[in-house]
Amino acid sequence: MSHSLATHPDRLLPADPGTRSIARSLLERVQDLPIISPHGHVDAAVIEQNTPFPDPAALLVSPDHYVTRLIHASGVPLDQLQPGNAAPREIWRQFCAAWPLFDGTASGYWLRTQFESVFGWQGELSAEAADASFDAISTKLAEPGFRPRELFKDFNIEVLATTDDPLDNLESHRALAEDPSFHGRVLPTFRPDAYINIAHPSWTTNVERLISEASDGGTGYRGYISALENRRRYFVDHGAVSADHGVKTPATLKLDQADAEALFQKARSGEATAQDRNVFEAHMMYQMARMSVEDGLVMTIHPGSFRNHHQPTFEAFGADTGHDIPVATNYTEAIRPLLQDFGTAKDFHLVLFTLDETVFSRELAPLAGFYPSVYIGAPWWFLDAPDAMLRFRSAVTETAGFSRSSGFIDDTRAFCSIPARHDASRRIEASFLARLVAEHRISDDRAHELIVDVVDSSPRRVFKL
Amino acid sequence: MSHSLATHPDRLLPADPGTRSIARSLLERVQDLPIISPHGHVDAAVIEQNTPFPDPAALLVSPDHYVTRLIHASGVPLDQLQPGNAAPREIWRQFCAAWPLFDGTASGYWLRTQFESVFGWQGELSAEAADASFDAISTKLAEPGFRPRELFKDFNIEVLATTDDPLDNLESHRALAEDPSFHGRVLPTFRPDAYINIAHPSWTTNVERLISEASDGGTGYRGYISALENRRRYFVDHGAVSADHGVKTPATLKLDQADAEALFQKARSGEATAQDRNVFEAHMMYQMARMSVEDGLVMTIHPGSFRNHHQPTFEAFGADTGHDIPVATNYTEAIRPLLQDFGTAKDFHLVLFTLDETVFSRELAPLAGFYPSVYIGAPWWFLDAPDAMLRFRSAVTETAGFSRSSGFIDDTRAFCSIPARHDASRRIEASFLARLVAEHRISDDRAHELIVDVVDSSPRRVFKL
Amino acid sequence: MSHSLATHPDRLLPADPGTRSIARSLLERVQDLPIISPHGHVDAAVIEQNTPFPDPAALLVSPDHYVTRLIHASGVPLDQLQPGNAAPREIWRQFCAAWPLFDGTASGYWLRTQFESVFGWQGELSAEAADASFDAISTKLAEPGFRPRELFKDFNIEVLATTDDPLDNLESHRALAEDPSFHGRVLPTFRPDAYINIAHPSWTTNVERLISEASDGGTGYRGYISALENRRRYFVDHGAVSADHGVKTPATLKLDQADAEALFQKARSGEATAQDRNVFEAHMMYQMARMSVEDGLVMTIHPGSFRNHHQPTFEAFGADTGHDIPVATNYTEAIRPLLQDFGTAKDFHLVLFTLDETVFSRELAPLAGFYPSVYIGAPWWFLDAPDAMLRFRSAVTETAGFSRSSGFIDDTRAFCSIPARHDASRRIEASFLARLVAEHRISDDRAHELIVDVVDSSPRRVFKL
Known part of the structure; x- marks a missing residue:
């Protein structure tokens, strides 16, 4: 019963026990259906060429304006989140320091789920865990199973x-x-x-x-x-x-x-x-x-x-x-x-x-x-x-x-x-x-x-x- | 405990058991109060002359733009829902085929309740049940108890x-x-x-x-x-x-x-x-x-x-x-x-x-x-x-x-x-x-x-x- | 377990028992924190001079347009709620007669809580209880503990x-x-x-x-x-x-x-x-x-x-x-x-x-x-x-x-x-x-x-x- 937020089987389901139990059964019906994504902005070339993903910051932070905007709102100038201007590890540290701001946001949900379900990072993110999580995700990204076609x-x-x-x-x-x-x-x-x-x-x-x-x-x-x-x-x-x-x-x-x-x-x-x-x-x-x-x-x-x-x-x-x-x-x-x-x-x-x-x-x-x-x-x-x-x-x-x-x-x-x-x-x-x-x-x-x-x-x- | 949706005593009441039990008691207080309808579009002459209701399609489908609009959205031209252009039974079949579209809508609730509580039709509607339901409701409509004044x-x-x-x-x-x-x-x-x-x-x-x-x-x-x-x-x-x-x-x-x-x-x-x-x-x-x-x-x-x-x-x-x-x-x-x-x-x-x-x-x-x-x-x-x-x-x-x-x-x-x-x-x-x-x-x-x-x-x- | 609305420990908390129990614990965490009020319209002189509050009507009814507006909507002309035009006790009677209108409103919540938690008035307000509540609150207001600085x-x-x-x-x-x-x-x-x-x-x-x-x-x-x-x-x-x-x-x-x-x-x-x-x-x-x-x-x-x-x-x-x-x-x-x-x-x-x-x-x-x-x-x-x-x-x-x-x-x-x-x-x-x-x-x-x-x-x- 000790699930993380990211993997809790009841995450996002309604609190009322009767309604939740109905929702669980409905979810089960579709959980394994393939993903149909009829509108998005992924680059086809990345999939075609099976380009390895870059470092964690360049993958998860810098290009995602959902993420950078809230860090910016907290007072971090955008140039400190840009690959050209800051080292990936520095950008990741900024992100980790700002991570508590994402509580309750949609981006927070997506990121948390990725960390755990895609990259296998089990702990919470935090300023203290910035380097460890950067290294852990970097290691994963270097694995052949983390190429776009494999993930697809x-x-x-x-x-x-x-x-x-x-x-x-x-x-x-x-x-x-x-x-x-x-x-x-x-x-x-x-x-x-x-x-x-x-x-x-x-x-x-x-x-x-x-x-x-x-x-x-x-x-x-x-x-x-x-x-x-x-x-x-x-x-x-x-x-x-x-x-x-x-x-x-x-x-x-x-x-x-x-x-x-x-x-x-x-x-x-x-x-x-x-x-x-x-x-x-x-x-x-x-x-x-x-x-x-x-x-x-x-x-x-x-x-x-x-x-x-x-x-x-x-x-x-x-x-x-x-x-x-x-x-x-x-x-x-x-x-x-x-x-x-x-x-x-x-x-x-x-x-x-x-x-x-x-x-x-x-x-x-x-x-x-x-x-x-x-x-x-x-x-x-x-x-x-x-x-x-x-x-x-x-x-x-x-x-x-x-x-x-x-x-x-x-x-x-x-x-x-x-x-x-x-x-x-x-x-x-x-x-x-x-x-x-x-x-x-x-x-x-x-x-x-x-x-x-x-x-x-x-x-x-x-x-x- | 096996109630249809239309007659379930708890229909529309909140799911939380404690709140539902309060709601039941409140509902009981007013369930038998007379209907006061201070604004509507019923024709007074129909009540005065106690005009028998026409067939199911002319009563429940064609004149109700809440109903015809959603059938139209599903691709049925409006003329196929008009008494002059299509036989009542044909219109009713169109309606029955479209019935699943009404799930979750207000019209669906009203219609379902009418079918069961007013016309005594117990089953689900469906393309297959179109003729049977048409006949069953037609029979009811022919009964003397189904004249406007009696229903009033x-x-x-x-x-x-x-x-x-x-x-x-x-x-x-x-x-x-x-x-x-x-x-x-x-x-x-x-x-x-x-x-x-x-x-x-x-x-x-x-x-x-x-x-x-x-x-x-x-x-x-x-x-x-x-x-x-x-x-x-x-x-x-x-x-x-x-x-x-x-x-x-x-x-x-x-x-x-x-x-x-x-x-x-x-x-x-x-x-x-x-x-x-x-x-x-x-x-x-x-x-x-x-x-x-x-x-x-x-x-x-x-x-x-x-x-x-x-x-x-x-x-x-x-x-x-x-x-x-x-x-x-x-x-x-x-x-x-x-x-x-x-x-x-x-x-x-x-x-x-x-x-x-x-x-x-x-x-x-x-x-x-x-x-x-x-x-x-x-x-x-x-x-x-x-x-x-x-x-x-x-x-x-x-x-x-x-x-x-x-x-x-x-x-x-x-x-x-x-x-x-x-x-x-x-x-x-x-x-x-x-x-x-x-x-x-x-x-x-x-x-x-x-x-x-x-x-x-x-x-x-x-x-x- | 027989709490009044104003003092019920679970007031305003969600009905679902599981969620309520979480909410109770969260509330406990902040219930005793000091009040920070960074924007309001209290008169600083009243606090500085520790001016005794006036009668119940002049304190709670006449100056509060949240309150007078709803009484006015019920048909009471505003002049009947104004200190210059009506005796305090008369204004209070108007308010008490209108009290049922406040059910479900934010003002109703604030007033009810004040009556009981600040002024110790235990009963319901009503036209019948107008004079008794007026006297009870007046008595409280005359106590030295009810001066602005003490209440602050x-x-x-x-x-x-x-x-x-x-x-x-x-x-x-x-x-x-x-x-x-x-x-x-x-x-x-x-x-x-x-x-x-x-x-x-x-x-x-x-x-x-x-x-x-x-x-x-x-x-x-x-x-x-x-x-x-x-x-x-x-x-x-x-x-x-x-x-x-x-x-x-x-x-x-x-x-x-x-x-x-x-x-x-x-x-x-x-x-x-x-x-x-x-x-x-x-x-x-x-x-x-x-x-x-x-x-x-x-x-x-x-x-x-x-x-x-x-x-x-x-x-x-x-x-x-x-x-x-x-x-x-x-x-x-x-x-x-x-x-x-x-x-x-x-x-x-x-x-x-x-x-x-x-x-x-x-x-x-x-x-x-x-x-x-x-x-x-x-x-x-x-x-x-x-x-x-x-x-x-x-x-x-x-x-x-x-x-x-x-x-x-x-x-x-x-x-x-x-x-x-x-x-x-x-x-x-x-x-x-x-x-x-x-x-x-x-x-x-x-x-x-x-x-x-x-x-x-x-x-x-x-x-x-």
């Missing part, structure tokens, strides 16, 4: 989607697909943000390259559109199932050809305003939906993050350094122009993610409960945590049931955290369903079917896997 | 308010009131939306008719206002206790007579803008409050729904077909002009409903906790579900206590679902109060008084019954 | 911050600090709202006085700024640790010197617009942050209340009479200009409070989880209640952990309610942590450290005590 298998991953630039040649994806010794599916995802957001610093260059490499000779706006269509087809041919869009808001808009063309030219000549950026992005979301209807790529939208909130940090350390902050987001009116034309289109799948949990009950569940195309994106970023996932299920289920949500998305670049994240999600799904059983709202038998549905069938169905 | 009595309904056009002659209400063999109260509700929203397609015609039939010879804006006053009086004379307003936002505004008149004329001549629509609606909410202060009708406001979100569906199938989607709604500033003048008016009752649950703790509880006129509308549409109702009580009670909310509103046109809806509400009220008792926040004795208050006394007091 | 000691208060006008001479604070017979710390708080909000009725007079008394001869905008700086220094010299700002929104803005000066002159000449008010307030928040970086005062911001919502009540009874109503509030973009320049400034502490709980998970936890300066203000006004405090912890912890929130703030002018408020907060912290332990999310040992951290160390650390 150990983790029981069946499908792993990456996130890719539209002009990526997808060589690693092709090589993995053709490699008879590799049994997972590593799928690319079409992510054209930097070709759509005209305020992106390299938009003009990107578009230049896009047209020149992929438009089949077309020029201007038409060339741009057909180049995007061509690259999407290339992605489809390389196994992609979805196109992902990180946008400022969920706004959509249908411009006529002439207006779109004029706006595109204005942007290329560097004269576009902030308002133009919004209009063009909204129009392109409409276009992306049209293309999804045509080529079958599932369309996922991730709006509502104010990117690079702290300009000095952005200037010093670049994007994705922990200061993207959510804003209130409204979908009902914003997404309407798109849904007018494609909301009931055959086989169109539109997954709406949010960082603003107020929309779960107010907008996303009502939308997904009517439109056959709309699926509610599982809790994402800041919300992919036990309590937040329970609030999500409570907010959407009474209107939309269990069939209208996307299934869990780990959205991570931290490869070794994938099992912990899916484990947490499965435990929460079991906890939610167990409560409904305990309250006689669904039968135990149905709950055992539903847990398989939400964990396994939903992501396959929604992402056309 | 069986359901233990004391008061049922309908929703009516201002020019309705209220013949059925009068006939029921005068019928010595009928013992319930069926009350009309004054609902003037189509006479106030100048964007309504038939607004001009409606206003024409209103003035010509009810203005006592007055013309123009003055005639319009006095016709509305006259019709409200007619409703009061026929037993109405409230006037209901389905508005875009809770905006209110006091225009002076000249501005109101000018806007009214502009609208009649077809030149009003979208902004004019908002201004006129806001002004008319102010006028409706003034009239409520004068004639005593409780004023209820149901804002925040984006109506007919999917234009193609609206064009093909009309309004109320499942694609009204909530939007973020703010009350504090919007309702202020009305409350400046009438917030403390003697005997004025203003019930504020919302589809945006963020306002429960932020705006509605603080407003109702100060203004004697303001009552917090019980969770409505998309929120009239077990978890949402618990969130509601948790959000409002700590600021406003139990005396400032309206009591449950079933808001339904599905007559046979009324007992199931009130049953769910009573179970949730018992669950919430039981937790407060278990946490030693109120005494068991007070909880037994409070459950009667929220279930029975609140709607009587708030709706002046 | 009995209540185990270590630090009590008051809220003070920038031109206050802080005589009482000085006298208390120098009094060897007084062992607590009573600290002033710099609250310059009436000198910053140019729409404040006495802004011009206030600024005139400020410049003339504190600018060291400076004039105009520069004199204004340096007078504020001087008065802050005076506050620091008298023990102040924070400056508090009750603003309309969290907007911040950096104007250049010339624009600020022009706006200031425009305001002084009475020509400023509503928009100017917003711009100037935003600019001054930026200035206040700059000063905090320089002089070390913790900056606290309390935005999002629509003040004096009911104009007729404001005209008759003045401000703070129960009709300040929250509005939706957004921080991410509003606070950004300030954070650009001071977000990572050394030793700068910025505590962001909110009345809009939707921002806890969406904005405040993400901001505080990155910026070392930002702390999440504990639930305040309308949200300082058991369920709301649990929602707060659930909303922020998974992103920001336990180290990034301010610790409890009682924010009260009701001196005798201070122990009850802190007691409620400690019980809720214990309840939340106990659930995490029961769900194996943190260890029991860490929870025992964390409860001390949130109850005691957090306010000391965040408020630099």
Whole structure:
């Protein structure tokens, strides 16, 4: 009975003994199912080339802005967490000193589970144990069994989607697909943000390259559109199932050809305003939906993050350094122009993610409960945590049931955290369903079917896997 | 101990055994109290004429947009659920095939309870059981005991308010009131939306008719206002206790007579803008409050729904077909002009409903906790579900206590679902109060008084019954 | 086992027996820790002069707009609750008649605890018991042990911050600090709202006085700024640790010197617009942050209340009479200009409070989880209640952990309610942590450290005590 937190069989399950016992049984039903990860940020090349993982700090701390942000909040400048500026062992010491700050956080759960279940580190982390844990994990990382392909298998991953630039040649994806010794599916995802957001610093260059490499000779706006269509087809041919869009808001808009063309030219000549950026992005979301209807790529939208909130940090350390902050987001009116034309289109799948949990009950569940195309994106970023996932299920289920949500998305670049994240999600799904059983709202038998549905069938169905 | 979900005595009650036992006792206190339904959409004529209910599909599926929307989301076109386009048995089969989608939804709870408690169907629904259940329910519907008046009595309904056009002659209400063999109260509700929203397609015609039939010879804006006053009086004379307003936002505004008149004329001549629509609606909410202060009708406001979100569906199938989607709604500033003048008016009752649950703790509880006129509308549409109702009580009670909310509103046109809806509400009220008792926040004795208050006394007091 | 609600050892603790037993043990760890109250509205002079408390109504009812608002909502005009207009015993009778309305409210909890634990009134309150309870409490109030200084000691208060006008001479604070017979710390708080909000009725007079008394001869905008700086220094010299700002929104803005000066002159000449008010307030928040970086005062911001919502009540009874109503509030973009320049400034502490709980998970936890300066203000006004405090912890912890929130703030002018408020907060912290332990999310040992951290160390650390 003396379990560590990381391996306690009842971790994350509800405290009420009757409900917990139902949850245990539900969890058992799905605990060994393969991992389906339809959206994330692992680098396909790392898997293809089976690149050994670097030291503990470079693997677990520096690249993970979930982790560095909280250490930064405690007063450690970001440069002390950067491989170029500090020795790996120093970075690890900073992390270990900050470890108590992670109590109660989602990141804390994932990290603790990794330390023990992946790296076999049994004790607590602490400033005192910094060097010992660094050494222990380093030793593990040097073992042949800790290469990406071995872990991919150990983790029981069946499908792993990456996130890719539209002009990526997808060589690693092709090589993995053709490699008879590799049994997972590593799928690319079409992510054209930097070709759509005209305020992106390299938009003009990107578009230049896009047209020149992929438009089949077309020029201007038409060339741009057909180049995007061509690259999407290339992605489809390389196994992609979805196109992902990180946008400022969920706004959509249908411009006529002439207006779109004029706006595109204005942007290329560097004269576009902030308002133009919004209009063009909204129009392109409409276009992306049209293309999804045509080529079958599932369309996922991730709006509502104010990117690079702290300009000095952005200037010093670049994007994705922990200061993207959510804003209130409204979908009902914003997404309407798109849904007018494609909301009931055959086989169109539109997954709406949010960082603003107020929309779960107010907008996303009502939308997904009517439109056959709309699926509610599982809790994402800041919300992919036990309590937040329970609030999500409570907010959407009474209107939309269990069939209208996307299934869990780990959205991570931290490869070794994938099992912990899916484990947490499965435990929460079991906890939610167990409560409904305990309250006689669904039968135990149905709950055992539903847990398989939400964990396994939903992501396959929604992402056309 | 082998209960079905629909009849389990502990359904919807909290899982913790101690809390559940308190909840059971509280529920017992109110389980046999009559149903008070101060807002809904049942047709009075159906009760007056004791019209037999049609087939199961036409009774339980086609007219209920809670039900058709989720079937539609699963990929069934709406025309396959419409009496004119598909045979009742075919519609019922579609419904049965989709039945598993309703697990965990509020509609699922109501339907399941009806099947078993009203129609005596014991088994699960399923595609396989479609014909058998269709036949079984059809047989029941043909029995004399399944006529509306018999069910009205069986359901233990004391008061049922309908929703009516201002020019309705209220013949059925009068006939029921005068019928010595009928013992319930069926009350009309004054609902003037189509006479106030100048964007309504038939607004001009409606206003024409209103003035010509009810203005006592007055013309123009003055005639319009006095016709509305006259019709409200007619409703009061026929037993109405409230006037209901389905508005875009809770905006209110006091225009002076000249501005109101000018806007009214502009609208009649077809030149009003979208902004004019908002201004006129806001002004008319102010006028409706003034009239409520004068004639005593409780004023209820149901804002925040984006109506007919999917234009193609609206064009093909009309309004109320499942694609009204909530939007973020703010009350504090919007309702202020009305409350400046009438917030403390003697005997004025203003019930504020919302589809945006963020306002429960932020705006509605603080407003109702100060203004004697303001009552917090019980969770409505998309929120009239077990978890949402618990969130509601948790959000409002700590600021406003139990005396400032309206009591449950079933808001339904599905007559046979009324007992199931009130049953769910009573179970949730018992669950919430039981937790407060278990946490030693109120005494068991007070909880037994409070459950009667929220279930029975609140709607009587708030709706002046 | 026959405990009253007010003294039940398990009050507010979770119902599940296993979780409750963990919570009990956590509560025990902090139950006897001294009270740290870093923000509130008690009058320092009352403590310094050890002024006897007045009658029960003047102590517990009339000045507490939490209490009068709910009585007002029940239909009692405010003048019947005002010392000048009604005899204390009459006011007390009104309160007792309304007492059942407080069931389930936060105020009800605080009052009940005071009656029994402070004033020794054992029975229930009721209309019948009005005179008896009035007499019993009056008798207690006349006892020498019920003077403020004696209660200060009995209540185990270590630090009590008051809220003070920038031109206050802080005589009482000085006298208390120098009094060897007084062992607590009573600290002033710099609250310059009436000198910053140019729409404040006495802004011009206030600024005139400020410049003339504190600018060291400076004039105009520069004199204004340096007078504020001087008065802050005076506050620091008298023990102040924070400056508090009750603003309309969290907007911040950096104007250049010339624009600020022009706006200031425009305001002084009475020509400023509503928009100017917003711009100037935003600019001054930026200035206040700059000063905090320089002089070390913790900056606290309390935005999002629509003040004096009911104009007729404001005209008759003045401000703070129960009709300040929250509005939706957004921080991410509003606070950004300030954070650009001071977000990572050394030793700068910025505590962001909110009345809009939707921002806890969406904005405040993400901001505080990155910026070392930002702390999440504990639930305040309308949200300082058991369920709301649990929602707060659930909303922020998974992103920001336990180290990034301010610790409890009682924010009260009701001196005798201070122990009850802190007691409620400690019980809720214990309840939340106990659930995490029961769900194996943190260890029991860490929870025992964390409860001390949130109850005691957090306010000391965040408020630099």
